[in-house]
Amino acid sequence: FLRLPERRRVQLYRRVHQALSDASFAPPRALQQLAEISDFPLVLSTTFDDLLFQALQTSGRPGASAARTLAFSPRRAEDLDAAWQRTSAQPPTVYHLFGRSSVEPDFALCDEDVLEFLVAMHADHQSPRRLFDVVRGSNLVFIGCDFPDWLSRFFLRTLK
Secondary structure, eight states, X not given: OTTSOHHHHHXXXXXXXXXXXXXXXXXXXXXXXXXXXXXXXXEEEOSSSSHHHHHHXXXXXXXXXXXXXXXXXXXOOOOOOTTOOOSTTSOOEEEETTOOOOSSSOSOOSHXXXXXXXXXXXXXXXXXXXXXXXXXXXXXXXXXXXXXXXXXXHHHHHHO
């Protein structure tokens, strides 16, 4: 994958995005159950699909219809609003740490991309500071992460 010319790599991101757009995946029961937990106003996702966001919107929890989705990418880092509060009354927010599916290569498709995203998160001009401030003062629950040990430590260091 990394040996492909840049133009061919971009086509792969577009194809993955198109495949996700064309598919009619429903959020699995485990994501639906997670989305129903109203004590989590902010959920960090390491995937680039919208299944968790879809689960939140249909969860029936307070504010679900106003759920938001944000994403980080090395090109464009979205951040939480300055008025964001850590309360269960807050509409739920899904933050995609490794980007969201797009026709542009703005999501992590391979391990090399994941590493690039993590390095970019450390850059002062790209860091989602309000997100990191919220996460720094929070207890974290990791569910379903299958990162290698070194990546898990790097990931935790980035968030904390």
